[in-house]
Amino acid sequence: MTTTSEQPTASRHRRRADPPRRGGSRGGGAGGERKRRPLRTALLVALALVVLGTAGLGWIYLKLNGDITTFDGDGLSKNRPEAGSSKGENVLVIGSDARNDGNSALGGGDKTDIGRSDTAFLMHVYADHKHAVAVSFPRDSLVDVPPCKLPDGTWTKEQHHAMFNSAFAVGETEKGNPACTQNTVEAITGMRVDHTIVVDFKGFAALTDVVGGVDVCLPNDVYQRDLNPKRATRGDIIFHKGEQNVSGQKALDYVRLRHGIGDGSDIGRIKRQQAFVGSLIKQIKSEGLTTTKLLPLAEAATGSMTVDPGLGTADKLISFALSLKDVDLHNTKFVTIPWRYEGERVAVVEPDASELWAALRADRTVDGTDASGAAGKASPSPAASPAPGATVSGDGIAVAVYNGTAEGGLASDAASLLTSHGFTVTGTGNARSQDHATTVIQYGPGKESEARTVAGLFPGAELQSIGAARVNVVVGQSYTASSGASPVPTAVPSSVADHARSADDDVCSNLSYG
Structure with a gap:
């Protein structure tokens, strides 16, 4: 598009220079050409720069694509x-x-x-x-x-x-x-x-080089043995205490450093x-x-x-x-x-x-x-918010639901939520105690993965291992019946x-x- 926009400009300059040639003088024509040449040269240079610049950008994009x-x-x-x-x-x-x-x-x-x-x-x-x-x-x-x-x-x-x-x-x-x-x-x-x-x-080292280094700060001097604990001696200082700029290998050493600072x-x-x-x-x-x-x-x-x-x-x-x-x-x-x-x-x-x-x-x-x-x-x-576990699939997972609070209807509400996500609810009832503040997902041997899937519908629920090979949901006070999920x-x-x-x-x- 840049080339097209340049062409009408050049043709307008040619029309302005054409009338002297009608006088029939070759010299006049030659003189007209000499006057036009600097302008035409400038336009050609500008056009070349645009083309080369675009080509250079394109080359960089091609190179990037090839490197990714x-x-x-x-x-x-x-x-x-x-x-x-x-x-x-x-x-x-x-x-x-x-x-x-x-x-x-x-x-x-x-x-x-x-x-x-x-x-x-x-x-x-x-x-x-x-x-x-x-x-x-x-x-x-x-x-x-x-x-x-x-x-x-x-x-x-x-x-x-x-x-x-x-x-x-x-x-x-x-x-x-x-x-x-x-x-x-x-x-x-x-x-x-x-x-x-x-x-x-x-990639990390190259990135820090390109940005001109990154400012960091250390609470104490750091030595070679801090970077390589297998060294027999402390070695030389690799980082001095205080603020400094690091790049390349030094930046990599800084972020990989584990010993010699804090609790290691x-x-x-x-x-x-x-x-x-x-x-x-x-x-x-x-x-x-x-x-x-x-x-x-x-x-x-x-x-x-x-x-x-x-x-x-x-x-x-x-x-x-x-x-x-x-x-x-x-x-x-x-x-x-x-x-x-x-x-x-x-x-x-x-x-x-x-x-x-x-x-x-x-x-x-x-x-x-x-x-x-x-x-x-x-x-x-919270009641208007979508259930955080809206994408959970309970296909093939059987769950029993118990109400661990004094508020009626929570077990049935939780059972409906589970059923809507494909879980098989084997039964509902009241838990042994009604003082559960948080919903608990109980699971037996080999059932932890299923329990974690169930927990996707009850954010904040605790996981608890039990002896029987089953999964139970004990609904706690954190559960909100009106929303079908924890707030x-x-x-x-x-x-x-x-x-x-x-x-x-x-x-x-x-x-x-x-």
């Missing part, structure tokens, strides 16, 4: 939460510790080793596109890993009480299994993951990673989220990034990044899934975790703000919200990181 790697969408679960299970958009970000493709040079280790997820968080972008929250999953969290696809096309059986980062290692391939991690996160949260992005060591735990490292990502977002937004600024970032990252098929082209990737430009730094929060230590591992704390997912499904922010984007509309009352929380639990970090927080705040 997608994982197999056939590996995603066949029993996913429905699209729209939450009002906003959910993006799973996985940091891979795979050593293939030159990553061993940055992270050390055997380049043929299997890939694992070094870090992972689910970014929920609220429907108003002005708020976002990233929820980190500790790598040692004990979770249920649903069936996942192996490289030979077969599917695994569900794993119970497995470490979260083991999902990425299903199939034991060098590049890992991002679809299995996505399946696991969807099963944990009950929310559909719209996009998944996997970044390896090289993985939870402490997660807090440090959250602070780093917040600082990175601040740096990127300070440059402005435009196509011109995003292209170098995309070029740096795509060569070492794996994405879901929905982000498999440069247009889709950059369009997605631009959709985040209005998310406010202060309203970008970082939290960790509710947790407690279980021996050397990490257990997920209920009902706090279920309340967190329910709040995000309802597009409630950390402080309880309605970020659904419904401008000018009052927040819906939607107005905010994430205080156990989560009290430790939230904002992207605009001072990099030197909360330096202990554990």
